[in-house]
Amino acid sequence: MSYEVKSLNEECGIFGIWGHPDATRVTYFGLHSLQHRGQEGAGIVSNDKGKLNGYRGLGLLSEVFKDERSLASLSGNAAIGHVRYATAGNGSVDNIQPFLFKFYDGAYGLAHNGNLTNAKSLRTELEQNGAIFHSNSDTEILMHLIRRSKQPNFIDQLKESLQTIKGGFAYLLMTETAMIAALDPNAFRPLSIGQMKNGAYVITSETCALEVIGATFVRDVGPGEVIVIDDSGYRIERYTNETQYSICSMEYIYFARPDSNIAGINVHTARKNMGKRLAQEAPIEADMVVGVPNSSLSAASGYAEASGIPYEMGLVKNQYIARTFIQPTQELREQGVRMKLSAVRGVVEGKRVVMVDDSIVRGTTSRRIVQLLKDAGAKEVHVRIASPPLKFPCFYGIDIQTRKELIAANHSVREIEQLIKADSLSFLSEQGLIGAIGLNYDAPYSGLCMAYFNGDYPTPLYDYEEKYKASLKEKTSFVTAN
Helix, strand or coil: CCHHHHCCCECEEEEEEECCCCHHHHHHHHHHCCHHHCCCEEEEEEEECCEEEEEEEECCHHHHCCCHHHHHCCCCCEEEEEEECCCCCCCCHHHCCCEEEEECCEEEEEEEEEEECCHHHHHHHHHHCCCCCCCCCCCHHHHHHHHHCCCCCHHHHHHHHHHHCCEEEEEEEECCCCEEEEECCCCCCCCEEEECCCCCEEEECCCHHHHHHCCEEEEECCCCEEEEEECCEEEEEECCCCCCCCEEHHHHHHHCCCCCEECCEEHHHHHHHHHHHHHHHCCCCCCEEEECCCCCHHHHHHHHHHHCCCECCCEEECCCCCCCCCCCCHHHHHHHHHHHEEECHHHHCCCEEEEEECCCCCCHHHHHHHHHHHHCCCCEEEEEECCCCCCCCCCCCECCCCCCCCHHHCCCHHHHHHHCCCCEEEECCHHHHHHHHCCCCCCHHHHEECHHHHCCCCCCCHHHHHHHHHHCCCCCCCCCCC
8 A cells, every 4th residue: 555655544553362372473463464554663562471561663563573582572372462653643662552551550551543532631631630641642541541540440440431532443452361452432443353263362453364364253343342352252341332333434445455344344345346336427438447556456447347448457566665755755755656656658558548546635646647657658547536535634543634735625626637637537426435335334324434525523523623623724735746
């Protein structure tokens, strides 16, 4: 997934296992399959007969654990792990998870995927009451709330704390005697339970990790649920009954791996359906369909199948440009497009090309790819986007928290078409996206969060309310390349 050129980032991936003699190594493999969810840092906390140990660092998982001794030091039959991309907190090692807390009465590991919408006000309140924070991540807030609770046991303390925090969150905790998972009341982020052949239970952000380690899928963690796993098995508890499915639609569109299933829907199948719907909604006469590697290939194959236009490999991704071009400046991001993608002249020269992509964020990347194809001799380039226009910020764990960089926030489809220099441009409709994914929950938008496209947020925005109102007045910054 081309994070460095698109700059649309999921926050994190979490993985945990209970009851396996080589728990840390299994966690490493599980996290490796979730690397697309975070490339800034990684860490693991292990449980060896009640003794918790942790190791974490900046960089890719393979860089953090390049010394075999770092993995070997984390012995035990249970572990939780985390790969990180930051939306809350900066990129220092202090913010790398899982956090490991050691108190006089016990030790705890904590990992989090998502973003709390009332983190700022909670942190202020906690600090005013004497809490000391070791990071500027919103994850640490949960542990402070747990320690403040007067409930009689840890699970009740956790439940009370989960009722206090708001926003999108999938938590994974390690105690001395159990591994615990919890999901927000809207199930914004995916979270699943699996089981290995030896009986060990697994918690993971995506089901693709289950395949890698040879585990079978048991069930998804539901909104408002707390899953407690210990030596006796697993049990399901609830901290709230006020739930409503609002699964992040961008998981299906872009973030999740195509071999993952979310809420019973295969991601590749959903993306292929998006492409099919797009072909029905926005047909065009052309010679070939080309997908932008890698997250758009499924949608492109669906567009080709439904339209009858041949699918061709007109764009090739350089698989060996990893983190080199994850850069903070727009200029370097744009240069990264040419480093990462090549247009195949022998395929596209003299042809009318339908270029299928999953989304347009700033627009600069789309413009570069259109230019790549035209420089390679494409006669026409018709851009088809397998999602609706991104117009609104996300506050639940994706790094779009301003409208300034969203080209669709202040430009019409025709204006974007001209800005990216495409011969035509069309987006999938909202109803087309909902139908393509095919969730059937009795909830708005069939159980999907569609706020990025229409501004209809499933929850109050709390600390972000003023920021959101201010963002509505912002103008998109679109800088054309030289």
